[in-house]
Amino acid sequence: MKVYITYKIPEAGLKRLEGKCCFNFNEQDKLLSKKELSARIADVDALICLLEDRIDRDVLDVGEKLRIVSNFAVGYNNIDVDYASQRGIMVTNTPGVLTETTADLAWALLMSVARRVVEGDSFVRSGKFSGWRPELMLGSDVHGKALGVVGLGRIGQAMALRAAGFNMKVLYYSPSPLDRENELSEWATYVDLETLLSRSDFVTLHVPLNDSTYHLIDESKLLLMKPTAFLINTSRGPVLDERALVKSLKEGIIAGAALDVYENEPALSPGLSELSNVVLVPHVGSATHQTRNRMAEMAAENVIAVLSGEIPPNLVNKELLQQRSARL
Ligand code: GLV
16 A cells, blocks of 8 residues: 655654555655646555645546545645545545644734734844833733634634633634533624624634635725734635735734734735734644644544545545445
């Protein structure tokens, strides 16, 4: 059984594969082009890929023997899942393990932009700090404010739970309200997106990227936000119209933003990096030693399961199971 990995993943994942299959990985420190990727997967049974690898119809067609595409990420908008299902190829991801880690980062971004941590750091390093001043680098309070969570899935809920420690009011917008048994349902209020945007002091995005969430936050939505409010995005860049964001930050429509993800990653929209009221980090929501090791193990475990004829623990296209049981 042959496995190809499009970029070196943490050792913990490679160790899981050792002795179970024959695997190779891209040893260069750069992503493969579509042509390079296609050339490497013609005869492989399993592919482990990154969220930056576009696994479209053409790529899937080249992989004639492919049985599984194992994404080293929870989001899988980079894969044509419908087409994979048509071809009977299993698609897996790495959910759960990165929930708390990503919520930690979203929270770090929120605090950084509200209290001007990054600006303060540059100020001190550049030798401009000449002592305590009554109005030096004033920021915005976080405690007691309203947090608006857009998308209350696993990461959105973890973000909302952290707000309790800051005595914040939580508003959320999701396809449906939480079940009554959910501990959050008592103190998080379900509202429509417009209400959330107009009432929140901090808006944090946690929706997956798909046709219905592309540019969910566009110019008209940004206009609904308070001029004192901040926007945090750790989901996927295209959920937010980045050019509209730059315009609204320049014009004072909103107070600031903190981003981990970008619309045309790794490129930034013109003007974004020149603004002082933004905090920008390089898509590191799940980037801790512990979480990336566990993600690598999960990506490998999904592959091993499929190659052993078992159902992988993190199957995305569950419709394949129905097809399978209908055939039996
Ligand atoms: C990271 O963005 C992921 O989807 O895992």
